[in-house]
Amino acid sequence: MRPTRPLPGSLVQRYHGWKATTFADNAAWYRRLGAEGQRPRVMVISCCDSRVHVTSIFGAEQGEFFIHRNIANLVPPYEPDGLRHGTSAAIEYAVTSLRVSQIMVLGHSQCGGVEACDKMCMGHAPALEAQDSFVGRWMDMLRPGWEAVQTIEDDAERREALEKQAVLTSIDNLMTFPFVRAAVDAGDLVLHALWNDIVDGTLEGHDAVTDRFSQI
Amino acid sequence: MRPTRPLPGSLVQRYHGWKATTFADNAAWYRRLGAEGQRPRVMVISCCDSRVHVTSIFGAEQGEFFIHRNIANLVPPYEPDGLRHGTSAAIEYAVTSLRVSQIMVLGHSQCGGVEACDKMCMGHAPALEAQDSFVGRWMDMLRPGWEAVQTIEDDAERREALEKQAVLTSIDNLMTFPFVRAAVDAGDLVLHALWNDIVDGTLEGHDAVTDRFSQI
Amino acid sequence: MRPTRPLPGSLVQRYHGWKATTFADNAAWYRRLGAEGQRPRVMVISCCDSRVHVTSIFGAEQGEFFIHRNIANLVPPYEPDGLRHGTSAAIEYAVTSLRVSQIMVLGHSQCGGVEACDKMCMGHAPALEAQDSFVGRWMDMLRPGWEAVQTIEDDAERREALEKQAVLTSIDNLMTFPFVRAAVDAGDLVLHALWNDIVDGTLEGHDAVTDRFSQI
Amino acid sequence: MRPTRPLPGSLVQRYHGWKATTFADNAAWYRRLGAEGQRPRVMVISCCDSRVHVTSIFGAEQGEFFIHRNIANLVPPYEPDGLRHGTSAAIEYAVTSLRVSQIMVLGHSQCGGVEACDKMCMGHAPALEAQDSFVGRWMDMLRPGWEAVQTIEDDAERREALEKQAVLTSIDNLMTFPFVRAAVDAGDLVLHALWNDIVDGTLEGHDAVTDRFSQI
Incomplete structure (x- = not known):
């Protein structure tokens, strides 16, 4: 039963x-x-975190946003190996079947997945390094991002920087999908990298020219 | 850049x-x-579909629902093979770190992922059978579910039955996770299997005794 | 030339x-x-007045609102006489071709067309009574509405009441179109009666039960 | 109720x-x-189409543009017959009461009203020829325009030409209104004929000397 x-x-x-x-x-x-049928304009990739409500932030109507949520809003690289890839399946469906015009990757402050990654990379979380830790293996994707920010001493600052690295990792990995790159190159798809401070409500957007996030 | x-x-x-x-x-x-930090009561596993807004249906407050959304609200079986498993990571985090009290798997009508699976299993969608089809490989999980409903001749009826099989497959696979089974057995975690008709707003719940869905 | x-x-x-x-x-x-092609959810019938920006008020995206604007947001009754009816053509196209789900009639304060009607009905605007006054003949539609409010002595109050009569006249006339009535009866179309105070930004909605407008 | x-x-x-x-x-x-009160500089006559946002294109402030929107941005000829003429009422109010300095007629690509007219004139849309078709009777205004472009064989090219004919028909009909002609002749009113490609954002303006549209 x-x-x-x-x-x-x-x-x-x-x-x-x-x-x-x-x-x-x-x-x-x-x-x-x-x-x-649905005809959403935007695909959103955001975190499972209960404190992030993308539909509320953007006043989304039913039918407007196609939303994938996973731990730390991460997109893995393109790996057509015949295995199961839930995030990749969602992206493929959004871009090739629904033909969304925008993909928004939305990171956020106080992200538990990012904090776990930070602890693991600092060597403070052996349990996450076990082969059977799904969170650990998922957050391995962000190890290169952690290396880019590891010299920041203040914990809170380093984690915020790492949250933004998570968003940029997803943008970079999105561009490894041939159908994403082709749609971006053709002008049919636009990518947005965003980070939301859940405490003060601030929203920051990535600026391609300066390669930095700034308040919207 | x-x-x-x-x-x-x-x-x-x-x-x-x-x-x-x-x-x-x-x-x-x-x-x-x-x-x-967040202290959500419920983990929700629902579809990316833009027409399903679980926060709206249940009037969720910020902080209340930890939400994972993927194609066709599917949970894969427990596979601690050291590879990336986004859905499993979300479940592990919800159950072992956040210690949610309920997991709600929410299927829905007119599900594009389920429709794709149905066509693939009928032999009408060769593109989905290619190794590099992420949607196809993701929906392989539902092939046993399709076999259970394949004798239903009417397309719409068979797909609705398959949407419900997707929910039950996820429930069954959830129980293969040792930490899920242990929490359920200890009375610390309750599972809900739900299906929402997006056209008429009906919500159906699975009844363990009859093994059927009925209107809530 | x-x-x-x-x-x-x-x-x-x-x-x-x-x-x-x-x-x-x-x-x-x-x-x-x-x-x-477009697939707007809503048809808006509002005034030409330069101070009413319905797309701004409702944060409308391109593709979301099908908008007809005329003097005093008036809908004439159904008259399939083979003559030109611009407002009726817009309604027919929205309901039968685009199959919008909502029609919003949006009146507003300080409406010049309604003020002209009020003056004409008071006998203070003979020029508007001439056969060749397009504004006068257009505003004739609101004469029954004026009779309903004529006992209000204060000019500003009477005009505001008349602005709301304009909205309700449009709702009543909409229901004389067989395809509007059929869609409303079938639950495929919903009508909204609204009035916007352009000075203080207030929005009032008509309540079917009380037959009054109240602040939203 | x-x-x-x-x-x-x-x-x-x-x-x-x-x-x-x-x-x-x-x-x-x-x-x-x-x-x-309002003191708009410009009257705009544009289409109801949800993909045309004239206030956005021209960065219009509240109070700046007096906007009439109907199917296919058409102006009928001057007909002071004592019947209701919504478009004529809007023009009369804009020119004689508000004394706008410019009237902008803004056509656009992919216009559904123009497409309907084209099909009707080709004999492919009998429903639009019925007496009770408001869209058909409204688009009758554009039959002479269709005759001017009927020899263009390519559907897309002919429809774009017809969209521009709609704009010019409106300009020509505007000049049949005595108060419009008088204001134009006195230098108090200027007319602009424009066409917007909604796909690539191009705006074309009519050049009186060459009688052609060219990119702005």
Whole structure:
């Protein structure tokens, strides 16, 4: 027997509240989205962190943003080896099937995945170095990024720099996907690198010319 | 030079609107979440589809839901092989670091990933069978699920059944993770299997006793 | 020879500024909208008044709002008499070809067209009563609305009430179009009646139950 | 009971965002515009199409452009027959009450109204020929324009030529309004004929001497 359980009453109640209000107010639009399919303008790659709500920040409508969320908003490099690659599958679907016009990689402050990576690279987290640590092996992707910032002594500063390295690593890896590069080169796809301070609400964007992040 | 571009003005404007209203209204809470860290009650595994907004359906507060989104809300089986597993990393982090009390797998109607899987299994989508098809290799996980529903002749019915198989596959694979099974057995973690009809707003939950989905 | 003239340099300069910035930042999206066609969610019927910018108020993206603007945001009744009806053509195109999910009628304060109607109905504007007054004949549509508010003595109050009557007249006339009524009855189309105070930025919405406008 | 419904929450949220930022930043100017009335320099006649944002293209301020939008940016000829003429009312108000200095007719590529006219004139759209087709009867205005371009065999080229004919038809019809002609002759009013390619952002203006459009 599968060990599933009914939803707690408080969530059931919220769902019914949503259905009677938000859903009812948008029913005509949802029906049309269901019938005609989605046509999102933007793919967002952001973190699973419960404190980052990209739909809220950008006032997104249903149907507007195709959203992949993983630990530390990381994109792995292109590896067509026949194995499972969930992030790569999401990118492939967004770019080649949905043909989104923008990909937004959204990093954020106080990122637990980045903090774990930092501790691991400092040699302070042996458990993360075990072969069976999924978080450790996932965050290995950010080791080169850590090397770029390791000389920063202050923990908070180094981690913020590493959070931004995570975003840039994803941008760089995105460009290793042939279909991403082709769409960018053809002017059909634009990439945005962003970092959100969850404490003070600031949003910073990467400037290609200066290669730095600055406040939007 | 990295090929990033500034955000379009309309999104910048919406962000500033959010910061002046939603963010300002919640600043004290966000500051505390930043200082004390997140403590989400629920992990949600849902699809990237732009028409599924789990935070909206459940009226989620910032800090409440830890959300992983991938194509077709699939969880792969436990494979501690030292390779990168983004979904497994998210589950490990949620269960062992954040110690969430619930995992909600949320499938939905009109799922493009499930439709792709159906076509592939029917032999109608050779491109998805290529080794370098990330979507195809990702959806291979659902081949056993397809076999369970393949006798349903009506396309729409079979796909809805397959969408629910995707949810159950994820539940079954979740239970192959030792730390998930241990937490479930200890009563520290509860699993929910859900399916949302994006057209009429219906939410169905899996009932362990009958092994069927029914309307909530 | 047609009496057209080149654009003044200041507008040419602004256009080139837009092309180098806003257009460039959105070029991928505009190309896609051009190739795939528009799929707006909302039709907006608002006034020509230079002080009402509906795209700004609602942070609308290119491709999101189909906008008809005329004097006093008026919809005439359904009259399939084979003559030219510009507003009716816009509504027909939006509802039957584009199949928008919402129609928003947006009235506003200090409306010159409504003020003209008020003066005409008070007998203070004989020029507007002439057969060849296009504004007068257009505003005749609002005469029944004026009768409903004529007992309000204060000019400013009566005009505000008349501005809201203009919105409700449009809603009532919209429902005389068979394809509008059918779409509303089928749940495929939703109507919104709104009034914007251009001085203090307030937005009021019509409440079907109380039949009154209240602040949003 | 009137069938109006509340605005969806996402639009309400965007409105509040606008009010707290754009509106707040311009409140003094809006208050003055409210108190003193509008004094727009330009009347714009453009299409309802959701992909054409004239305020964005020309960086228009609140109070600067008086904007009429209809299907295919068409101006009918002067017909003071005592019937309702929405476009004529807007022109009359702009020229005789507001005394704008410029009228800009802005056509655009991929125009659905022009495409409908083209199909109708080719005999491929019988539904548009029915007496009760508002779009058909509205586009009848462009039949003479279609005759001028009918020998162009390539569909895309013929439609672009027809889009420009729509602009010129409007210019020619504008000149049949006595108050427009008088203002033009007196040097108080200037007419501009423009066409915007929504895909590549190009803007073309009509040159009176060569009677052709060329890139601005």
